[in-house]
Every structure is written in C-alpha cells, then in structure tokens.
Amino acid sequence: MATTRALVRRPSPRLAEGLITHIDRVPVDLDLAVRQWQEYVDALVAVGWECVEVPAIDDCPDGVFVEDTMVVFGDLAVIARAGADERRPEAAEAEVSVTAQGYRVARITEPGTLDGGDVLKIGSTVYVGLGGRTNQEGIDQLRGFLQPLGAEVIAVPVHKVLHLKSAVTALPDGTVIGYEPLVDDPAAFATYLAVPEEAGSHVVLLGENRLLMAASAPKSADLFRSLGYHPVIVDISEFEKLEGCVTCLSVRLRA
Numbered sequence: 487m488a489t490t491r492a493l494v495r496r497p498s499p500r501l502a503e504g505l506i507t508h509i510d511r512v513p514v515d516l517d518l519a520v521r522q523w524q525e526y527v528d529a530l531v532a533v534g535w536e537c538v539e540v541p542a543i544d545d546c547p548d549g550v551f552v553e554d555t556m557v558v559f560g561d562l563a564v565i566a567r568a569g570a571d572e573r574r575p576e577a578a579e580a581e582v583s584v585t586a587q588g589y590r591v592a593r594i595t596e597p598g599t600l601d602g603g604d605v606l607k608i609g610s611t612v613y614v615g616l617g618g619r620t621n622q623e624g625i626d627q628l629r630g631f632l633q634p635l636g637a638e639v640i641a642v643p644v645h646k647v648l649h650l651k652s653a654v655t656a657l658p659d660g661t662v663i664g665y666e667p668l669v670d671d672p673a674a675f676a677t678y679l680a681v682p683e684e685a686g687s688h689v690v691l692l693g694e695n696r697l698l699m700a701a702s703a704p705k706s707a708d709l710f711r712s713l714g715y716h717p718v719i720v721d722i723s724e725f726e727k728l729e730g731c732v733t734c735l736s737v738r739l740r741a
C-alpha cells in the first residue's frame with residue numbers, strides 16, 4: 487500500500503470558544519476533546535498512515551480543524567484564505583508544514599476567501615461550495631491553480647451548513663453521500679446517495695474500502711456495511727459541537 491500521510495493539529499486550550507454558525511453553543515469538554523483527537527490520530531496510524539503534526543496554535547480556538555487551511559491537488563498545496571477573519575492566522579504554520587512534506591505552494595489572495603472544508607475532490611473533479619466561507623473570487627483563483635493540473639473545478643451552492651463537506655463527501659467509487667435536508671442541490675452531483683443521518687454524510691477514505699466516520703451516525707454505518715464498506719468509527723462529539731466532522735481534523739496527503 488502506498489504510504490499516506492496526514493497533517494493534523496492538536497486542539498487549542500481555547501477550543502470551546504470555536505466558531506459556530508448554524509447550531510447553538512453547548513459546553514465543550516476540553517479533556518474529552520483532547521482524548522478524542524488522539525483516538526482520531528490513532529485510527530489513522532492504525533491503518534498505516536503517518537500523521538504529521540502542524541505546530542499547535544493556541545490562540546486560534548478552531549486551529550484543530552486543519553483541513554480548512556489548504557487544498558492539496560497533485561504536488562500542489564493551495565493555501566486557503568479563511569472566510570472567517572479569526573481563522574486567518576492558522577494558515578502560516580500549515581504552509582510551513584506542507585512545504586516540508588515536499589509540496590509546491592500557491593496562495594488564495596484578497597479579495598478571495600476559501601476554506602478547505604468547502605472543497606470536495608473526486609478524482610479530477612473538484613466541487614467547491616459557494617455561499618458560506620468561500621467566495622466566487624476564491625473559487626476562480628482555485629480554478630486558476632488547479633485547471634492546468636487537469637482538474638475541473640465546479641462551484642455548487644452551500645447555504646444550509648457551514649462547508650460543502652458539512653453537507654456531502656464521497657464514497658470510494660465517487661458516489662456523493664449527503665443527508666438530504668442539508669444538501670442544497672443533490673442534482674449538482676453525477677451520482678448521489680442519501681444517508682439517514684447528518685454525520686453519515688462525512689467519511690474519510692482510509693483505503694481498502696475502509697471509511698473513517700463518526701460514532702454519531704450508526705444507521706449510516708450500517709448502510710455502508712450493506713454496500714460492502716468497512717466503517718472505522720471514532721467518537722468526535724466535542725468537535726461536532728463546533729460544527730466539525732471527521733474530514734476537518736486532517737489534511738490527507740496521498741502519495
């Protein structure tokens with residue numbers, strides 16, 4: 487199996503102050519969050535991935551959601567420009583870390599905004615959510631970087647949730663999965679499967695038909711088992727309280 491690396495970032499002591507947009511604030515248990523983060527990392531390591539830690543950024547409560555700092559395509563890392571001002575400082579050290587992993591770097595610049603959580607890659611098709619943290623200028627800049635590498639960048643509306651990947655991700659065969667009440671336009675995707683729970687729409691592909699997913703989506707896990715996949719379950723309840731999901735906690739650097 488090709489080595490797969492992931493960038494991860496430890497939770498800030500100020501995690502509980504993380505941004506929320508579409509849900510109500512409830513108390514976050516920091517100690518539990520740190521344990522859950524370690525279990526998430528352990529789950530990646532258990533399937534043979536190498537986890538590379540981006541230095542923690544304690545002054546940024548949302549720093550643990552490292553996925554939002556960049557979009558990786560081929561040998562290029564496009565460093566994001568966060569749609570939320572508070573999150574802009576997170577990108578600098580993430581850029582240093584991905585550069586150290588051998589990636590070329592390009593940057594989204596003002597007035598563009600783009601969060602990595604808004605970008606869903608399926609082969610050479612790159613769906614980008616427009617409507618929340620990512621603006622049209624950010625999408626146009628991303629297209630400018632990725633089109634020469636063979637990507638087709640397609641903007642899709644996102645209004646009901648924080649990021650595109652809050653609404654949909656994809657199975658290994660490219661089928662887009664989403665929880666219908668939260669997907670703006672299922673018809674935007676070539677193949678689409680409805681799942682029975684919100685968190686069931688979030689998977690990280692671990693290789694060999696394994697899907698990393700949250701403990702909060704047991705019915706969706708059963709659905710995926712019935713389709714021949716192998717769910718690997720992690721409890722990320724403390725991150726879900728801040729509109730996080732399994733994808734947000736890492737940047738996957740596939741070989």
Ligand SMILES: CN(C)C(=N)NCCC[C@H](N)C(=O)O
Pocket residue numbers: 504505506507548551553554570573602603604648649650651652728729730731733734
């Ligand atoms: C796919 N998703 C959801 C992400 N990549 N990021 C979640 C960021 C959550 C953070 N509290 C915020 O509001 O920015």
